[in-house]
Amino acid sequence: MMPNTPQISSPPLSIRAIVTGMILGSILVLCNLYMGLRIGWSINMSVLASLLGFIAWKGIGATIPCRAWSPREANIQQTAASAAGGTLSAGLVSAIPAYMILSESEFDYWPMVIWMISISLLGICVASAIRPAMLHNERLRFPAGIATAEVINDMFSGARIARHKTLALLSAMAVTIAHRIFIPVSYKIPLGFSIPGQGAVAGSSISAKNLGFIIDPSYMLLAFGAIIGTKSALSLFAGALIAWLGLGPYIVGQGWEQAGPADGHWFSYLIDWLVWPGVAMMLASAVTTTAISLFKSQKKARITLMWGWQEYLLLSVLTPILIGLQVYLFDISWFAAMLAVPLAFIFAIVAAQVVGETGIPPIGALGKLSQLSFSVISPGNLTTNLMTANVASGAAGQATDLLNDFKAGQLLGTNPRHQMFAQAMGILVGCVTSAGVFMLLIPNPAEQLMTEQWPAPGVAAWTAIAQALTQGLEAIPQSARYAMFIGIVVATLNELMLLVVKPKWHPYLPSMSAMGLAFVLPAQVSIMLCIGALLAWVLRQLAPRWSKRFLIALAAGCIAGESIAGVLGSLLFMIKP
Template identity: 25%
Template sequence: MDNRNGRASWRGQLTLRGSIVGVLGCIIITASSAYTALKLGALPWPIVFAAVVSLFFLKLMGNASLNEANVTHTIMSAGAMVAGGLAFTIPGAWMLGLADEFGWQQIFLVALCGTVLGLLSTALIHRHFIVDAKLEFPTGTAAAETLRATEAGGKTGTQLFASMGIAGLYSLLRDGLGIIPTMLCTLPIPGVAFGIYNSPMMLSIGFLVGTGAMLFWIGGAVCANFGLIVGGSAAGLWDVATAQGIVASLGMGLMMGSGVATVLKDILPQVAGIVRGLRSSSSEQGEDARSLMSGSVRTDAGILGVGVAACALLACFGLGLSPVASVVVVALSFVTTIMSAQSCGQTGIDPMEIFGLIVLLAIAALGESSQVKLFFVAGVVAVACGLAGDVMNDFRAGHLLGTDPRAQWLGQALGGLVGAAVAAAVMVALVSAYGPDAFGPGKDFVAAQSSVVATMISGIPSIPWFVGGLVAGIALYWAKIPSMMIGLGVYLPFYMSFSSFLGVIVKLVFDKVAAAHRSSMTEEQKAAAAERDNEAGLVVASGTLGGESIVGVIIAFVAVFASLAG
C-alpha cells in the first residue's frame, strides 16, 4: 500500500459524520462517567456501550462500515477514563477542605496534561502490546465482537435506548422530583449503613461485575461491617468509631495491595520484554502502524518532544510544581502508562489511582509538601493511565476488525481533549451543586478511590490495619483471589455493596429464565440463543447504568444554573 492509499484508508475511517457523532457521545459518556465514578467508587469500561451507540447512529445516516463505527466509538469513549482519573483523585482534596484553593482551570490542566501524556505514550507502545505481545485486552475484544454482532442485526439499539430511558426517568422521579425514596429497608445498626440504595444503576453494577467477583465483594462487606464493627464493638475490643477507622484502613490496604501486586506479579516480570519490544519496534520502518501521529518517524519524534516539553511546562507553571518535580511526573507517567497497558491487556483491570499514588509518594519524597499539588500529581498520572488503558483496548478492537490505528489514535486525541474539558466542568458542577461535604464515605458521592488518596496524604486512621491489609491484598492477589473486590466491600458503605449484590440476584434470575426459554431448542440453536441473551443482558445493564448517571449529571447542572439565576 502506498502512502496515498494509506492516507485514504484512515481518512475514510475517521469521517466528519463519525467525528460529530463521536464528540456528542463523548460529552454525554464523559459526564455520566464522572458521575458514576464519584457515586459508586467504580467505573465500568464504557467501550461496549459506545460501540453499540456509534454503529446505531451511523447506520441511521446511511451505509456505515465497522471500521468507521470503531473509530467513532473510540472518540466517544475516550473521555470516560479521563473523567475516571479525575474522579479517583481530585475529590480527595475537597474531603480535606481544600476546595477553595483550586478551580476549573487547574482541574482542566490536570486532565489536559494527563491526556497528552497518555496519548504520547500509547503512540510509542502500540505496536509492542497489540502486534508483538498480542495481549488479550478483554474489553477491547468484547467491543469488536459486539460491533460484529450488532452489524449482523438484532434489537441491540432498541434495548439500549429503552433501558436508558427507563433508568433516566426513574432517576428523575427519585432525585429530581423526590417522588421515589432514595433508600429502602434501612435498619438502625450502630456503625453500619444498612439498607438498599434505590438505584437501577447499582443493580447494573452487580449484573455487570458477575457472580464470582460479587461474592468476594459482598463477603468483604459482611466481614467488615458485621464482623469488625458490630462483632468487635459488641465484644468490647473497640468502640464503633475506632472500628470504622480500622475498617477504612483495612479496605484501603487491601485495594492498594491489589494494585501493588498487579505491578509486582503481572508487570515487572515483563519489563525486559517490553523494553526489547519497544526497541525493536522503533528500529523498524514501514506503514504497519508503528508511526501513529504523522506517518514519519522523524516528524513523530519531533511531535513527541514538543508534547513532553509542553506537559512539563504545564505541570511547572500551570500547576505550580517545581521544575524537578514536573520532569519526574512526566517521566514516571510514561513508566506507569506502560504498567497500565500491561495490566489492562492481561487482566482487564486498570488500577489508575494506584499508579497515581506511587508517583505522588515519589514527588512527596522529593520534598513537595503542598497537599493540593500532590493531588494534582496523582490526577495527572491517573488520567494518563486511564486514557492509556482505554486507547489500548480500542487498538485491540481495531486490530481484530482491521481498523487503521492512526485513525483510532487521532480519534482518541479528539475525544480525549473534549473529555478533558467536559470532565473538569462536570467535577466543578457537582461540587458547586452539592458542596464539598457531599464527597466521602457514607456521603452522597462515596468517591472511594479519592478518599484513599486523601487518607494517604492526610494520615491513615490505623497504620497496623492498613499494613495488614496491604500485605493481605498482595498475598490474596498472588493466590488468584480478587483482593480489590474484597477491599471495595470492606471500604464502601454496606448499603452500596448490598445493593450491588442484588444485581447479581437479578442476573441469576435472568439467566435461569433465559435458559428455560432455550430448553426446547437444538444444541446449535441453544448456543446462538445463549450468545444473544448474554449480549442483551450486557446491553440493557449498560443502558441502565448510563441512563441514571446521565440524568444525575443533568440534575446537577440544573441545580448549578438555578443557584446562579437565584
C-alpha cells in the first residue's frame, strides 16, 4: 500500500504546475532525442521530472514567498514533462526520418509538428478510453506509475532520503555536464586483439577497432545499462559478439561487403548487411510476443472502452485531421488512412497490457508490427507502410505514457481530467521543441543517420522493414536472406519457450529484441551498456539498500547531464563559424 498523501489545499491544476512541466519537458525531450538517435531507446521521464520540479520549487519557496508545492501539483507537473519527453514515439527517431530517406523528400517544420501533435493527441484519447479497464485490473500494476507516486510521496514526507536523492541526481548531472564541457574529447580505448583476415581480406588482419570493440567511457551508456538490467544488457553483448565479432569478419571475407580503412571503424560498411538479420530478429520477437500477449489477454479479461463527451469530441476532431494529413501530406489512400485510427486502439491495448505487467513499453515492437499490418492492407506502397504505421504505433506509445501517469495520479488522488490537460500541454511543447532541434541536428538524414555518430537504430529498422515489405526480397542481399531466416526461427522459438518453461527460468532466456538491436548498434555501445548493467548488479549485491535508494537517481542524473550537454554541444559545433 502507498502511504497516505498529505492533503494540500493548493489546486493541483495550477498554472505554475503546467508551466513547470512544460519547461522541464522542453529540456528533457532533448535527452530522449539524443538517446533515440544514439542507442534507439528512451526512458520515461516521470521520476526525473518529479525530482527536478521538486528541487526547483523548493529553491523558489526558499527565496520568495509563495504557496507550498504540493504532491498533486508535482503529479501534474511530471505528467506534462513526461508527455513532452514521450513525443518521440510520434516518429521523430523512427518513421519520419525513414520516410525522408526512402522517399528522398523534405518534411517542413510546421507540417512535421502538426503531424506529431495529432498522433500524440490521439494517444490521449485512447488512454482515456481504456483507463478504467486497465487501472482496475489487479494483474496490471503499472510499476513505472507506482514508482513515480512513491518518489513524489517520499519527497513530501520530509525524510532525509528525499533530500539525499535530489542531491545525488543534481551531483550526477553537474559532474556529467562539467566533464563534457571541460573535457570534450572522448578517450576511446580499443581492445587489444585482432583477427586474421580470410578470403577477400586474406593476408591482412582485422583489428578490434575495425569491429567497434572499444571501451568508450560514456556516463549516459553506463547509466542506461544500470537502468535496463542485466538480462537486456547481456543479450546486447551476446548480440554484439555474434554480429560484429562473428559475422562481421565473415561478411568481409566473403566479399559481401567492402572492408573499410585499416585504421578506421567499419560500422558504416557492415551495417548495410547486418541490419537485415538484426531487424528480422526484432520483428519475429515483436510478432510472437504480441501474439502471446493477445492470447493471454483474451483468456483473462475483456477490455471495455469508457468515454465521456470530452473523448468523443476530441476523437471527432482528431480523426478527420489525421486522415486529411495522411492524404494531403503523403498521398495515402483514404481507406488506409481511416484504418490507422482503429489500429491505434488495438495496439494501445496490447501495449498497455505489456506496460502494466512489466513497466517496459513495447513501442519498437509495435512499430514493426504496424508496418507488417499495413503491408497487408496496402502492399507495395512504401509511404503508406511507413506513415500509417507511424499513426498506429505513435498513438499507442503516447497512450502508455499517460496510463503510467494515470496510475500515479490514482495513488495520489489527482483528477484524471487534469492529467489529460497537462499531457496535452506537454505534447505541444515537446513536439515544437523536438522537431526544431531534430531539424537543426540532422539537416540531412540520408547522410547523417545510420552512421557511427548517429546510429539511429530505430530509423534503420523502420527503413529496412519498409524496403523488405514493399520492394520484396530484391531489396535484401541474397546472402543476408539466409541469416534473416535463421534469426526469425531462433527469435520465434526463444519467445515460445516462455510458454513452455517455468516462470522461474524466464529471466535466463535471452532478450531477442535486444540481441537484434545489437546488430544495428556500434559494438562499443552494447559493450558499455553491458558494463553499466554489471556494475549496477554488483552494487545491488554489495549495498542493496543504498542501491535501492540512490542508484536510479544517479543514473537519471548522468543520462540527463550527458544528453543535454551532447545536444547543446552538437548544436554549438554546427553554428560555430
